[in-house]
Amino acid sequence: MKFNTKTIHGGQSPDKAYGSVMPPIYQTSTYAQSSPGQHQGFEYSRTHNPTRHALEQSLASIENGTHGITFGSGLAAIDAVIKLLNPGDEVIATNDLYGGSYRLFTKIYERFGVKFHFVSMKDAASIEPLVNKNTKLIWIETPTNPMLNIIDIKKMAAIAKSYKVLLAVDNTFATPYLQQPLDLGADIVMHSATKYIGGHSDIVMGALVVKNEALAEKLYFIQNASGAIAGPQDCFLALRGIKTLHVRVQRHCENAFAVADYLHNHPKVAQVFYPGLTSHPNHHIAKAQMSGFGGMMSFTTAEGTLESAVKIVKKLKYFTLAESLGGVESLSGHPASMTHASIPKEEREKVGVTDALIRLSVGIEDVSDLLADLDQAFRL
Numbered sequence: 001m002k003f004n005t006k007t008i009h010g011g012q013s014p015d016k017a018y019g020s021v022m023p024p025i026y027q028t029s030t031y032a033q034s035s036p037g038q039h040q041g042f043e044y045s046r047t048h049n050p051t052r053h054a055l056e057q058s059l060a061s062i063e064n065g066t067h068g069i070t071f072g073s074g075l076a077a078i079d080a081v082i083k084l085l086n087p088g089d090e091v092i093a094t095n096d097l098y099g100g101s102y103r104l105f106t107k108i109y110e111r112f113g114v115k116f117h118f119v120s121m122k123d124a125a126s127i128e129p130l131v132n133k134n135t136k137l138i139w140i141e142t143p144t145n146p147m148l149n150i151i152d153i154k155k156m157a158a159i160a161k162s163y164k165v166l167l168a169v170d171n172t173f174a175t176p177y178l179q180q181p182l183d184l185g186a187d188i189v190m191h192s193a194t195k196y197i198g199g200h201s202d203i204v205m206g207a208l209v210v211k212n213e214a215l216a217e218k219l220y221f222i223q224n225a226s227g228a229i230a231g232p233q234d235c236f237l238a239l240r241g242i243k244t245l246h247v248r249v250q251r252h253c254e255n256a257f258a259v260a261d262y263l264h265n266h267p268k269v270a271q272v273f274y275p276g277l278t279s280h281p282n283h284h285i286a287k288a289q290m291s292g293f294g295g296m297m298s299f300t301t302a303e304g305t306l307e308s309a310v311k312i313v314k315k316l317k318y319f320t321l322a323e324s325l326g327g328v329e330s331l332s333g334h335p336a337s338m339t340h341a342s343i344p345k346e347e348r349e350k351v352g353v354t355d356a357l358i359r360l361s362v363g364i365e366d367v368s369d370l371l372a373d374l375d376q377a378f379r380l
């Protein structure tokens with residue numbers, strides 16, 4: 001089955017009760033048993049829910065995995081991965097990371113004795129000196145949020161395999177339409193399904209996909225034992241979002257390319273960070289491992305000040321100033337004071353998240369309206 005068919009049919013079959021084509025929202029906590037322990041595969045909705053199951057099957061299909069495991073948020077999904085570890089274990093993570101992931105690692109899990117190393121992964125080999133016998137997990141994001149750095153997944157997977165370390169990839173920015181980390185050798189794919197998977201800015205949800213039975217069993221155990229599950233209504237919406245993922249992301253890419261090109265040539269812009277531009281340092285890796293460059297980008301103002309960035313985001317009309325990304329509507333953000341405020345200023349600035357940085361989630365509106373909006377915001 002090709003990807004554009006998988007989004008619609010992958011892992012799906014008409015509901016057994018009445019043949020409904022869309023999976024019903026099984027808004028129930030429990031299921032009748034005919035005698036103790038005699039049930040139809042569902043006992044309690046923390047453990048299993050048919051709507052959630054349909055979504056998990058769909059996610060496994062579009063990521064070329066065998067098992068999908070969903071959670072109440074992207075961070076709950078990451079939390080489940082870290083719960084695979086024990087005190088004393090070490091994680092190597094990219095140093096340009098979603099702020100909430102950084103906060104979870106440093107503020108929660110360091111207290112439980114898990115050690116995190118944050119390192120630039122523009123060159124995959126640069127992690128090797130950090131690997132030791134306690135290293136259990138490599139955590140990467142590519143493209144990264146918000147600097148759009150690209151990490152070579154295949155190379156990283158080869159390193160992870162040689163040291164018998166798990167490789168997890170946060171695939172939120174790329175989406176499975178553009179990049180399939182399991183095929184490139186990763187062990188775990190993670191999504192904030194809040195973003196492109198849901199695609200309509202109406203849910204908060206997280207997902208993991210794996211292709212290894214034993215690893216899946218461990219993660220299902222954590223999903224049930226810790227209980228940060230996704231509710232049936234949200235699962236239904238995510239499943240509906242997936243059905244148009246391929247058409248949405250295709251348009252996101254087209255619009256983003258035009259916006260990146262516009263910004264790249266604008267006198268009031270200093271630098272544009274978009275993997276589709278040939279000026280991007282790892283453009284060649286993006287080209288090799290992604291089938292398109294996505295809808296996310298960031299740029300710095302030529303003035304280089306907080307005021308200049310704030311002035312622009314306040315003037316934008318179609319690019320609503322808001323956290324989050326990946327919905328059909330365009331959004332703008334100021335990472336230093338919004339999504340990445342939980343990272344200390346020195347740490348932030350080291351990776352390029354300066355006060356003059358603006359992040360755009362380019363939506364699927366008519367691109368000429370988006371360019372006109374940017375035009376009026378720059379014309380101050």
Ligand SMILES: *Cc1c(COP(=O)(O)O)cnc(C)c1O
Nearest residue numbers: 073074075098145172192194205
């Ligand atoms: C939003 C986001 C997360 C966290 O997901 P939530 O659904 O907000 O918990 C993790 N990684 C990336 C790249 C994100 O953009």
